[in-house]
Amino acid sequence: MLNETNVALGKTRSSIRELFEYGNKRKAEIGERNVYDFSLGNPSVPAPEEVKNALLDIIANSDPVALHGYTSAQGAYSVRKTVADYLNKLFATKLDADCIYMTCGAAASLTITLNALVNVGDEVIAFSPYFPEYKVFCNHAGAVFVAVESERDTFQIDFEKLEKALTAKTKAVIINSPNNPSGVVYGEGVIKKLAEVLKKFSAETGNTVYLISDEPYRELVFDGSIKVPCVFNYYAHSIVCYSYSKSLSLPGERIGYIAVNNAMAEFSEVYAGICGAGRVLGYVCAPALFQRLVERVYDKTSDISIYKANRDTLCSALEEYGYKVVRPDGAFYLFVKALEEDAKAFAERAKEYELLLVAGDDFGVKGYVRIAYCVSADMIERALPAFKKLAESYK
Amino acid sequence: MLNETNVALGKTRSSIRELFEYGNKRKAEIGERNVYDFSLGNPSVPAPEEVKNALLDIIANSDPVALHGYTSAQGAYSVRKTVADYLNKLFATKLDADCIYMTCGAAASLTITLNALVNVGDEVIAFSPYFPEYKVFCNHAGAVFVAVESERDTFQIDFEKLEKALTAKTKAVIINSPNNPSGVVYGEGVIKKLAEVLKKFSAETGNTVYLISDEPYRELVFDGSIKVPCVFNYYAHSIVCYSYSKSLSLPGERIGYIAVNNAMAEFSEVYAGICGAGRVLGYVCAPALFQRLVERVYDKTSDISIYKANRDTLCSALEEYGYKVVRPDGAFYLFVKALEEDAKAFAERAKEYELLLVAGDDFGVKGYVRIAYCVSADMIERALPAFKKLAESYK
Numbered sequence: 030m031l032n033e034t035n036v037a038l039g040k041t042r043s044s045i046r047e048l049f050e051y052g053n054k055r056k057a058e059i060g061e062r063n064v065y066d067f068s069l070g071n072p073s074v075p076a077p078e079e080v081k082n083a084l085l086d087i088i089a090n091s092d093p094v095a096l097h098g099y100t101s102a103q104g105a106y107s108v109r110k111t112v113a114d115y116l117n118k119l120f121a122t123k124l125d126a127d128c129i130y131m132t133c134g135a136a137a138s139l140t141i142t143l144n145a146l147v148n149v150g151d152e153v154i155a156f157s158p159y160f161p162e163y164k165v166f167c168n169h170a171g172a173v174f175v176a177v178e179s180e181r182d183t184f185q186i187d188f189e190k191l192e193k194a195l196t197a198k199t200k201a202v203i204i205n206s207p208n209n210p211s212g213v214v215y216g217e218g219v220i221k222k223l224a225e226v227l228k229k230f231s232a233e234t235g236n237t238v239y240l241i242s243d244e245p246y247r248e249l250v251f252d253g254s255i256k257v258p259c260v261f262n263y264y265a266h267s268i269v270c271y272s273y274s275k276s277l278s279l280p281g282e283r284i285g286y287i288a289v290n291n292a293m294a295e296f297s298e299v300y301a302g303i304c305g306a307g308r309v310l311g312y313v314c315a316p317a318l319f320q321r322l323v324e325r326v327y328d329k330t331s332d333i334s335i336y337k338a339n340r341d342t343l344c345s346a347l348e349e350y351g352y353k354v355v356r357p358d359g360a361f362y363l364f365v366k367a368l369e370e371d372a373k374a375f376a377e378r379a380k381e382y383e384l385l386l387v388a389g390d391d392f393g394v395k396g397y398v399r400i401a402y403c404v405s406a407d408m409i410e411r412a413l414p415a416f417k418k419l420a421e422s423y424k
Numbered sequence: 425m426l427n428e429t430n431v432a433l434g435k436t437r438s439s440i441r442e443l444f445e446y447g448n449k450r451k452a453e454i455g456e457r458n459v460y461d462f463s464l465g466n467p468s469v470p471a472p473e474e475v476k477n478a479l480l481d482i483i484a485n486s487d488p489v490a491l492h493g494y495t496s497a498q499g500a501y502s503v504r505k506t507v508a509d510y511l512n513k514l515f516a517t518k519l520d521a522d523c524i525y526m527t528c529g530a531a532a533s534l535t536i537t538l539n540a541l542v543n544v545g546d547e548v549i550a551f552s553p554y555f556p557e558y559k560v561f562c563n564h565a566g567a568v569f570v571a572v573e574s575e576r577d578t579f580q581i582d583f584e585k586l587e588k589a590l591t592a593k594t595k596a597v598i599i600n601s602p603n604n605p606s607g608v609v610y611g612e613g614v615i616k617k618l619a620e621v622l623k624k625f626s627a628e629t630g631n632t633v634y635l636i637s638d639e640p641y642r643e644l645v646f647d648g649s650i651k652v653p654c655v656f657n658y659y660a661h662s663i664v665c666y667s668y669s670k671s672l673s674l675p676g677e678r679i680g681y682i683a684v685n686n687a688m689a690e691f692s693e694v695y696a697g698i699c700g701a702g703r704v705l706g707y708v709c710a711p712a713l714f715q716r717l718v719e720r721v722y723d724k725t726s727d728i729s730i731y732k733a734n735r736d737t738l739c740s741a742l743e744e745y746g747y748k749v750v751r752p753d754g755a756f757y758l759f760v761k762a763l764e765e766d767a768k769a770f771a772e773r774a775k776e777y778e779l780l781l782v783a784g785d786d787f788g789v790k791g792y793v794r795i796a797y798c799v800s801a802d803m804i805e806r807a808l809p810a811f812k813k814l815a816e817s818y819k
Contacts, residue, residue: 031540031690032541032700034704035701035703036693039702040696040700072489094673097675099675133707136707138706140705144430145426165704166706169705278492281492282713299426303434304435306427306430308430310564310705310706311529311536313529316528316677318677
């Protein structure tokens with residue numbers, strides 16, 4: 030008998046991937062321009078020009094043995110130092126290179142962190158709507174995944190529900206702000222309140238709950254006034270999982286990091302756990318060339334004004350057609366109320382208009398669809414009449 | 425409580441890494457030229473010139489969104505097709521693109537394969553001397569790691585011992601040829617015999633045992649007459665774990681693949697298990713740029729004549745000084761009999777002559793040291809008097 034859990038996971042494509050494959054088939058049938066594919070969170074804005082220039086320069090002018098050789102498992106020291114210094118500059122933290130562990134992207138950051146913290150039977154909380162792979166990652170690490178509903182309509186944390194969900198077995202809470210799939214950002218007030226709740230719970234029960242902040246969309250916020258607060262400044266037992274996939278439009282290259290808050294007393298234990306978890310999962314080091322790239326372009330971001338324009342076009346039009354939209358502050362997703370109770374049925378009907386929308390059920394929320402607007406402005410313009418007809422079909 | 429297994433693994437550096445760090449400290453004290461560091465298996469021969477040219481060309485002339493975007497989890501189709509076609513050409517197999525799963529290097533190939541096959545309590549066999557991380561990878565997947573001693577002196581498979589080790593719980597046997605740390609290559613006769621033993625065991629017990637062939641050193645063989653046979657041609661239930669780390673001198677870039685033999689009846693189940701295991705471990709896709717690179721340079725190899733020259737210089741000199749050496753056919757390691765019973769004491773005494781040799785204990789064999797000769801010819805020449813003095817100190 031094989032490992033049937035993993036065989037089953039390998040056989041079921043996520044519904045997002047299913048839809049994406051359907052889209053490719055449909056495009057072949059009726060032409061690429063006639064299918065409006067909002068299924069995947071693959072950045073549509075190119076990497077900043079500095080990425081190309083830096084890669085060409087590094088490859089042309091480095092000793093290949095040094096460039097392509099193993100780095101230490103945690104990542105090259107100078108790269109980790111650069112990341113720590115930049116975080117300190119952004120957030121007034123006091124991290125050093127040894128707080129940083131370079132990874133093969135956000136998924137690796139999460140699996141490594143979970144495998145460092147979790148013992149079999151522990152519980153890990155996330156707030157719905159949540160990225161569906163959280164459950165898969167938690168279960169492999171031995172944890173029970175606990176979804177806590179967010180506040181209706183705003184998708185902010187429902188603290189009453191959170192307090193009820195905390196138990197003696199809770200090992201960690203995962204937050205994801207800006208959020209996939211809702212685009213919602215947690216402001217400073219929410220993070221402060223969250224820290225208070227966790228501190229109070231620890232004080233009362235003696236159980237330390239770790240706060241894992243999954244931040245691949247940190248730089249994708251659309252108004253100067255909106256800031257993604259750094260959890261390190263509010264809660265000692267916190268770990269940031271980061272990826273350059275979205276900020277630098279490099280999702281296929283698998284480069285990111287884990288930052289461990291050195292304000293926690295057990296910092297060395299947690300960091301050692303991360304090093305050990307990286308070993309057992311088979312992560313020898315993060316890709317060396319892209320580590321060197323990070324050292325050069327750590328403070329650059331793709332042109333996110335394109336995503337903002339997409340959001341504005343889409344939100345305004347959808348509201349005009351009668352859809353109920355939470356106008357998101359970040360990421361590149363809209364989470365829109367379906368026009369009937371069953372979001373899967375709604376997404377099916379959308380397909381009749383060649384609109385590919387992901388039903389929110391997989392994100393743990395019924396009655397919504399996710400629209401990934403990391404697409405061309407041109408496709409959005411072409412898709413608007415289809416959204417209009419879809420709305421009219423419900424009238 | 426954190427995950428104490430992983431915390432402990434993060435705290436203990438492997439003895440190889442310990443020695444490497446000692447070497448760096450010692451070099452700072454007495455000068456780089458005066459320390460003879462044979463500790464690490466980091467390729468010293470640069471990547472072939474084609475690697476640099478292909479990387480520059482791909483980066484300069486590709487659409488960055490397509491280039492750096494997610495590939496499918498298994499890897500880009502055209503890349504997998506290239507790999508399958510090349511294996512078919514080399515080994516007269518009949519693989520197609522869907523037999524290949526691109527990975528972040530050999531460690532990922534192994535952890536993914538083990539997590540696809542293993543249920544808690546299964547046993548996985550490897551032959552000592554073995555790569556120490558095998559045990560770590562097996563344990564995380566839930567398997568009991570079973571080391572079977574190789575034949576003394578030749579380090580070929582001891583089939584009598586293997587037959588005794590096979591049980592109802594045996595899920596897989598890992599082979600590694602050319603071998604780290606011995607450099608020994610299994611010829612066709614050994615692979616045939618191994619296949620026979622496993623087939624006979626399956627026929628008698630109904631228990632299918634998978635053969636995992638870990639082949640990062642496949643191209644590193646030093647005589648035209650020596651071929652590394654492809655296990656697919658001898659045993660249906662076989663899986664090849666490959667990495668370009670050594671053949672293309674790209675160990676830091678984390679690029680390799682898993683090939684699943686489509687001759688086995690349960691092929692689709694095993695491949696699905698691999699896709700699922702990749703998901704749970706957090707491997708979203710192998711680094712996209714290096715997948716594209718593989719498509720261009722799949723048939724290139726670093727200049728291994730440099731390793732061969734190193735082997736010849738070192739073997740001849742060591743034999744002359746009175747060491748007992750199994751002259752290896754491949755990889756870039758010598759496994760040399762220590763001049764006293766306790767290899768750790770021997771390696772400690774070697775340090776007095778500034779020779780950094782890894783005691784074989786961690787590889788599951790007592791009384792030997794590993795010499796990684798992926799170093800400059802110049803360092804070897806400078807180290808020879810130290811090897812001579814070390815031998816004389818035992819006379």
